[in-house]
Amino acid sequence: MRIIRAKVMGFCFGVRRAIAMVDEGAREGPIASLGSVVHNPVVVQRLQERGVRVVSSLDEVQEGTVAVTAHGRGPEIVQETQERGLRLIDATCPIVRKSQKAAQKLVDAGFKVIIYGEANHPEVRGVLAWTRGQGVAIIDPTEPVEIPRRKVALLSQTTKSEGSFARFVAQFVAHNIGRFNELRVINTTCPETDERYDAARELASQCDVVVVVGGKNSANTRRLAQTCMEAGVETYHVETAAELDPQWFEGKEVVGVTAGASTPDESIEEVINWIERWSEKEKATIPKLGGKGS
Numbered sequence: 001m002r003i004i005r006a007k008v009m010g011f012c013f014g015v016r017r018a019i020a021m022v023d024e025g026a027r028e029g030p031i032a033s034l035g036s037v038v039h040n041p042v043v044v045q046r047l048q049e050r051g052v053r054v055v056s057s058l059d060e061v062q063e064g065t066v067a068v069t070a071h072g073r074g075p076e077i078v079q080e081t082q083e084r085g086l087r088l089i090d091a092t093c094p095i096v097r098k099s100q101k102a103a104q105k106l107v108d109a110g111f112k113v114i115i116y117g118e119a120n121h122p123e124v125r126g127v128l129a130w131t132r133g134q135g136v137a138i139i140d141p142t143e144p145v146e147i148p149r150r151k152v153a154l155l156s157q158t159t160k161s162e163g164s165f166a167r168f169v170a171q172f173v174a175h176n177i178g179r180f181n182e183l184r185v186i187n188t189t190c191p192e193t194d195e196r197y198d199a200a201r202e203l204a205s206q207c208d209v210v211v212v213v214g215g216k217n218s219a220n221t222r223r224l225a226q227t228c229m230e231a232g233v234e235t236y237h238v239e240t241a242a243e244l245d246p247q248w249f250e251g252k253e254v255v256g257v258t259a260g261a262s263t264p265d266e267s268i269e270e271v272i273n274w275i276e277r278w279s280e281k282e283k284a285t286i287p288k289l290g291g292k293g294s
């Protein structure tokens with residue numbers, strides 16, 4: 001049995017950077033992270049052991065250091081932490097930061113900002129906070145939206161694929177063309193996301209079965225698993241090697257492994273090692289041909 005790794009998988013640069021910043025900060029004392037640094041229980045547990053606890057609001061923090069995750073927050077966070085006498089580690093991903101700045105500039109220029117994305121996603125909530133109430137997030141391009149000055153700007157949640165954002169834009173224009181005079185489209189999708197989906201599709205085309213490693217609460221890992229399934233390959237989504245089932249690999253020749261942008265390298269290696277060990281054991285139990293049979 002052959003094991004193939006996806007060409008691109010695991011932590012994206014924004015998550016890697018955020019974990020490194022929080023890890024570094026934890027050397028100087030305990031940190032309260034506003035939301036999970038990454039949607040992966042293995043990493044959350046490891047950071048917890050290093051003194052990083054997850055909180056949902058500043059009200060839960062009396063002193064010390066607060067960290068903003070790669071998803072970012074609204075502009076008010078700087079002032080709020082200052083007023084409370086807290087130190088701030090801002091690990092907002094630079095790509096998310098660009099999106100926030102674009103939203104702010106567009107609102108200043110009189111545009112209604114529409115974000116293609118999930119309104120409840122932390123990154124989207126953060127970008128919306130930069131629009132001072134002049135932004136909205138929608139998934140359905142036909143959803144009715146007010147466009148007060150007939151100027152509208154379309155942005156995307158960074159983790160949406162470029163293709164799905166392009167479809168959103170086309171359908172939005174077809175549906176609303178009579179309601180605006182000016183349209184700006186800012187492509188705020190993140191290349192790291194598309195690279196992972198493309199690599200997963202390529203992997204799926206080469207394998208009999210694919211294992212997707214990552215948190216069950218990670219939207220991008222779930223979508224990665226969905227991408228492999230849609231490519232027609234048998235797919236399993238696991239958080240750790242402990243969930244692997246030998247039956248998945250019986251009779252299979254090529255096994256693929258990929259992982260979401262929030263999956264740590266050690267979880268990926270654990271899964272690959274488990275499959276390799278299982279495969280070696282299987283080989284050892286296959287009776288050799290050509291010997292003196294009983």
Ligand code: SF4
Binds near residue numbers: 093190
């Ligand atoms: S997926 Fe892209 S935008 Fe999101 S944290 Fe990673 S690098 Fe940044």
